[in-house]
Amino acid sequence: MLQLGSIYALIALGYTMVYGVLQMINFAHGDIFMLGAFMCFFSLTVLKTSLGQTLLISMFGAALLGVMTERFAYRPLRYAPKVSAIITALGVGMFLENFTLALSPYPKHIPSVFNGKQLVMGGLTMSSLQVLTIVLAVGLMIVLDIIVFKTKLGMALRAISSDAAIVPLMGISVNKVVSMTFAIGAGLGGAAGTLYAIAYPVIDPYMGVMVGWKAFISAVIGGIGNIRGAMLGGFILGFVEVFAAVLLPSTYRDVVAFSLLMILLIYRPYGLLGRPKTLKV
Amino acid sequence: MLLVIDNLSHSFGGLAALTNISIVVPEHQLLGIIGPNGSGKTTLFNLITGMYRASSGSIRLKGQELVGRAPAAITRMAVARTFQNIRLFKTLSVLDNVRIARYGKAACGPFDTLFRTGRFLKEEGLIIDQAMELLTLFELDRYVEAPAGSLPYGQQRQLEFARALATDPVLLLLDEPAAGMNPYEVGKLNEQLQWVAKRFALTIILIEHHMGLVMEVCQRVVVLDFGVVIAEGTPEEVRNDPRVIDVYLGKGS
Numbered sequence: 397m398l399q400l401g402s403i404y405a406l407i408a409l410g411y412t413m414v415y416g417v418l419q420m421i422n423f424a425h426g427d428i429f430m431l432g433a434f435m436c437f438f439s440l441t442v443l444k445t446s447l448g449q450t451l452l453i454s455m456f457g458a459a460l461l462g463v464m465t466e467r468f469a470y471r472p473l474r475y476a477p478k479v480s481a482i483i484t485a486l487g488v489g490m491f492l493e494n495f496t497l498a499l500s501p502y503p504k505h506i507p508s509v510f511n512g513k514q515l516v517m518g519g520l521t522m523s524s525l526q527v528l529t530i531v532l533a534v535g536l537m538i539v540l541d542i543i544v545f546k547t548k549l550g551m552a553l554r555a556i557s558s559d560a561a562i563v564p565l566m567g568i569s570v571n572k573v574v575s576m577t578f579a580i581g582a583g584l585g586g587a588a589g590t591l592y593a594i595a596y597p598v599i600d601p602y603m604g605v606m607v608g609w610k611a612f613i614s615a616v617i618g619g620i621g622n623i624r625g626a627m628l629g630g631f632i633l634g635f636v637e638v639f640a641a642v643l644l645p646s647t648y649r650d651v652v653a654f655s656l657l658m659i660l661l662i663y664r665p666y667g668l669l670g671r672p673k674t675l676k677v
Numbered sequence: 678m679l680l681v682i683d684n685l686s687h688s689f690g691g692l693a694a695l696t697n698i699s700i701v702v703p704e705h706q707l708l709g710i711i712g713p714n715g716s717g718k719t720t721l722f723n724l725i726t727g728m729y730r731a732s733s734g735s736i737r738l739k740g741q742e743l744v745g746r747a748p749a750a751i752t753r754m755a756v757a758r759t760f761q762n763i764r765l766f767k768t769l770s771v772l773d774n775v776r777i778a779r780y781g782k783a784a785c786g787p788f789d790t791l792f793r794t795g796r797f798l799k800e801e802g803l804i805i806d807q808a809m810e811l812l813t814l815f816e817l818d819r820y821v822e823a824p825a826g827s828l829p830y831g832q833q834r835q836l837e838f839a840r841a842l843a844t845d846p847v848l849l850l851l852d853e854p855a856a857g858m859n860p861y862e863v864g865k866l867n868e869q870l871q872w873v874a875k876r877f878a879l880t881i882i883l884i885e886h887h888m889g890l891v892m893e894v895c896q897r898v899v900v901l902d903f904g905v906v907i908a909e910g911t912p913e914e915v916r917n918d919p920r921v922i923d924v925y926l927g928k929g930s
Contacts, residue, residue, distance in 0.1 A: 547790050548780045551769070555777050558766040564748035565726060565758060567781020567844055 399526045399595060401634020402533030406588035407611030408618065408626035409540060410462075410581030416557040416621040417577050418474075420481045424465060424488035426608015428582045432458045432589020433599045434496060437504050447509050447594075451532075454586040462582020463575050471571070489604075496601040506597035529591045536584060537627050544623055549576055557621060606650070610637075613657045619670020628668060679704045679880050680725075680848060685734035687717075687724055694720045695904040697734070702848075707874055707881045709895035709912070711888070713924060717904040718884045719761060722850045726758050727751040738848065753781055757846035759837045761853045761884075767826030771817055771836060774825045775808040778843035808843065815839045831862060842877060849879050855887040863890055870894050892916065900924070 407429050414422045435454035439445045445453065469488050473481045510525045544550035552573045556563050563570050592607065593599050614633045618625025633653060640652035660667070680702040687695045695717045702708050710718050723729040725736055727748040736743040743751055766774050783804065789797035812818045815835045820828060825836060834854065841849060854870075855863050867890055874881055885891045891898060892912040900908040900921050908918045915921055 548783060549790075551773055551777050551780065554769055554773075555766045558768045559764055561728075562760075562764045562766075564728075565752050565844075566778045566840075567749055567752040568777070569747065569749045 398631070398634065399529045400638065401631035402530050403588045403592050403595075403607075403630075404611050404614045404633050405627045405630025406533050406536065406584045406591075407607065408614035408630045409537070409623065410585045411612050411615040412618070412620055412623060412626040413553075413577050413581040415615070416623070417553060417560070417574055418470070418481070419621075420470070420478055421485065421612070421620075422470075422581075423482065423485040423608070423612075424469075424492060425581070425585055426604035426611065427489045427492035428458050428462055428465075428604070429585040429589045429592070429607060429611075430599075430601060430604030431461060431492060431496065432586030433506075433593035433603065434504075434589075435586065436590040436593045437506055437599060440507055440509065451587060451590050454590045455583045456586075458586025458589065459579040459583035462578040462585070466574060466578040471574075489608075493601045493604070503598045503600040506593050506599060508597065509594055525595060529595065532587070532591065536587060540580065540584070541623065543580070549573065553577060610653060613653060616657060616667055617660055619667025622667065622669045625667055625669035632668075678702065679706075679739060680882075681735075681737045682721075682725075683735045683737070685721075685724065685731055685736060687720055687729060687732045693904055695724070698901075698904075698906055700899055700906070700909075702880060702882065704847075704880055705874070705878065706897060707870070707883065707895050709891040709898040710882060710884045710901060711886070711891055711898060711915075712901035715903075716901040718901055719852055720904075721901075722758055722852055722882075722884065725751075725848075725850060726756060749781065752844055755845060755847040756850070757841040757844045757848070758850035759834075759841050759852055759854060761856060763830075763833045763837050765825040765833060765837055765840070768824055770822050771812065771825050771828065772805075772808055772821045774836060774840050775811055775843045776804055778840045779804045779807060781844060811839045811843055830857060834858075838873075842873070847878070847880060849881045851881060851883045851885075853884055853886060855885055855890050863887060866890065867894055 407425065410425045410428070411422060414420060414425070432454045435457045436450050439450040439453045443449075443453070465488050469484050470481055473484055510523070515522050515524055515527055544553060552563065552568050555566070555568075556570060556573055560570060563573070610633060611630065614629035615626045616629070617632055618627065618629030620626075633656070636656055637649050637653055641649050644652070664670075678701050680700075682698055682700040685695060685698040686693070698717075698721065700708075710721065712718055720729065724731050725743065727743065727746055727750070731744045734744070738754060738756065741754065743754070743756075746754075766777065769777070783800055788794070809818065809821070812821060815838065817832060817836055817839065820832065825833065828836060838851075838854070851870075855866055858866065870881065870883070871894065873879065883891065883895060895912060898910065898912050898915045899906055900915060900918075902924045907924065908915050908921050910918070
């Protein structure tokens with residue numbers, strides 16, 4: 397459950413970062429995650445790379461893809477009503493799914509990279525894959541946290557989400573910061589795609605839809621736009637889903653996840669770590 | 678001449694906000710711009726800083742054309758401004774509000790930042806020192822860690838001023854800095870404008886409704902009405918200009 401949670405958290409970060417700078421939900425992000433999984437497949441079967449190389453390839457590939465979608469699909473709509481950008485994001489998502497679908501027959505099987513070695517810690521038994529997923533995801537989140545709170549780029553990011561219009565008056569180009577945001581968010585999505593594909597080795601072009609929705613829920617639970625909130629939300633949703641499958645018939649898993657979102661939205665519409673935004677009238 | 682505005686016009690749809698404005702600002706001058714609400718003063722600032730793109734005409738800073746450049750590029754050419762309704766990064770700390778203004782010029786890239794190179798540490802230290810110096814100068818040093826949005830109104834104005842200076846401007850545009858201030862604070866602002874202009878060797882364009890301040894601080898005043906320059910001269914000349922009196926007090930008064 398920590399494994400699933402950390403994957404949700406990684407993807408949720410992409411949603412929340414983009415929302416933070418552009419107040420836009422990038423609904424194509426789940427499909428970037430899917431393509432991360434496909435890049436992992438390509439890398440492992442065609443290029444025969446090691447796991448580390450595979451991870452780097454899918455992260456860079458996804459980052460590039462994220463930057464391109466922003467540059468060509470979202471940037472022309474930067475000053476259009478938000479609804480236009482969101483509909484475009486849905487379109488980009490469908491494009492990515494169907495483009496991938498047209499390439500070859502599916503599903504594909506990821507060759508196994510891990511022997512089934514078990515690690516026993518105290519009373520816990522975990523596979524080495526689970527440990528790797530959790531360690532890697534948490535490591536990436538720590539790096540991201542440092543970037544956001546300790547670097548120039550991070551400061552520019554926070555400044556944009558506070559008041560984007562005046563950031564250029566600091567001599568900082570908003571477009572560069574937005575590109576970097578998409579690169580980082582999509583890169584994390586790509587990493588999640590690889591980790592997911594190795595754990596659940598059957599992949600198809602629609603795998604990003606449901607996982608993307610779940611990650612989006614995680615971001616909303618934590619408070620969309622809030623980076624630490626997205627991490628927290630991912631782990632909470634991971635826990636809830638796994639427990640739901642233990643206590644109830646496993647088909648109720650998604651019902652529980654979406655119910656959690658609805659209940660939370662009633663009582664805390666701005667999420668667990670989010671702050672209510674007051675609109676100026 | 679530091680700034681040459683030549684035949685500048687701007688319209689919003691069919692509404693002409695500024696029509697054929699020509700203003701010349703020599704170096705180290707404190708120029709006041711006055712005029713009734715809606716006369717195009719703030720639009721002029723938005724054109725100079727590149728937030729709007731002029732419909733026609735030109736704005737040259739030290740001979741370089743500003744029209745058509747992105748706001749970030751114009752800021753790096755040493756133009757800074759403040760806003761009529763204070764615009765701070767409210768969720769960022771007071772220190773970060775000033776630091777970010779220095780980052781536009783910072784030389785270090787992601788490589789330096791990632792590996793904490795000597796160059797990075799030196800630059801970072803320098804930026805924090807410079808930011809602290811500015812904050813001390815504006816008596817904001819005891820609020821360093823507080824979120825900018827939590828400061829009282831007067832201190833927010835001061836912080837916005839400090840942040841504008843942190844971009845190292847040669848030309849500073851101040852949009853109604855005395856708005857919402859009591860007479861005592863206006864007196865302080867008066868002194869502050871004069872010593873800041875000297876200390877940072879600034880050329881300042883000041884939009885202000887507070888006539889007392891404009892008359893005392895500015896060496897030259899331009900009067901705008903309905904997007905047209907209707908008078909220009911020393912404060913004394915402008916004060917006695919019949920057209921200006923008409924605009925402010927109504928015809929025949």
